[in-house]
């Protein structure tokens with residue numbers, strides 16, 4: 078496992094997310110309304126659509142394709158058609174950078 | 181064999197047949213669809229949810245349903261009940277479709293349980309199994325008008341125009357819908373439905389189908405007990421006498437347009453409509469916009485239309501104009517199933533995935 082520099086803290090608006098690609102995989106990094114950062118796999122578990130074009134609303138991310146929802150803090154699938162939880166990844170803020178732990 | 185021949189001969193609309201295999205083989209199943217460019221900040225603003233507009237519309241919708249239902253009952257047996265049931269039927273048998281649709285997407289309200297409640301009520305009114313149709317509609321959005329993959333293709337070629345016209349009085353389709361509910365309740369899902377509904381969800385389809393059937397049976401028994409059609413005028417019947425607006429607007433969503441293209445600008449129709457129809461239809465007349473960006477709630481679709489209309493075909497200026505375009509295409513499709521109304525993209529639009537658009541070019545040359 079290693080901490081990977083993903084983006085600056087100012088690169089993501091509050092209550093929004095960005096896509097982060099690394100090592101042939103894609104991730105989603107979230108800036109929650111309370112100022113904390115979170116990370117999950119970047120593709121929806123329903124039909125592998127990038128979540129980065131979705132909508133962050135409080136603790137949830139809504140997939141842009143069929144409006145399935147996940148809690149991005151827990152990864153829990155909340156609303157059909159998503160049934161499989163999203164994988165989470167640890168995140169930390171170092172100075173003004175956001176790092177994601179990947180292995 | 182040209183791509184034209186491979187795509188169009190023969191057409192098998194089942195979800196388990198040759199067209200499905202072919203669509204998967206040429207990459208239509210997992211294709212990336214065209215999206216107009218909208219800056220992220222603007223799109224975020226368009227996607228924002230709010231309870232206000234849908235609460236207002238739902239209070240008006242259900243309030244008018246109760247008032248016109250009471251009026252219809254009060255004047256039952258006289259001609260004075262006709263205008264009440266005309267409006268009641270429209271609100272029950274037509275507006276239910278747009279409420280079902282928007283709440284199913286979860287975009288009507290910001291609060292999830294409100295979407296769920298309206299979705300269940302509207303599913304009952306429109307005689308759709310809330311579980312199977314939630315999944316079929318997701319598939320419709322993944323594979324819009326892709327033959328062999330989309331379970332919601334309204335016009336299969338060659339089109340059956342008389343049957344489509346009968347839609348306006350709900351017959352015989354209400355019987356198909358009831359038969360489908362009965363099958364879900366007592367037999368189960370068919371093979372096509374199993375292609376898009378995960379196993380873990382199937383028991384819900386059985387539960388809802390049984391509940392719906394139980395309500396219809398109770399209504400029929402009540403009508404028999406009272407020796408009156410009135411219970412059926414209030415429950416179930418509006419799906420016959422009030423569904424005309426739902427079909428009038430629904431058939432032109434994709435009717436007569438291209439199949440097997442991965443660009444909603446070519447297989448969906450945006451139509452300018454009068455404000456009453458737009459309210460009943462919850463702005464689904466902006467159908468290209470809805471398919472391209474299903475995250476945008478109904479009340480923001482006019483704004484989305486303004487933002488991207490430079491990149492879309494010219495909208496049909498009226499319901500009538502849409503019917504003229506669609507009917508011409510359908511009449512030709514009876515003899516030439518490869519024909520379709522070809523939407524012209526504006527000069528400023530960016531074409532996309534030319535290898536799929538060449539299907540049209542090949543067809544035009546035939």
Ligand code: FES
Nearest residue numbers: 121123124140145
């Ligand atoms: S791809 Fe995400 S909900 Fe379907």
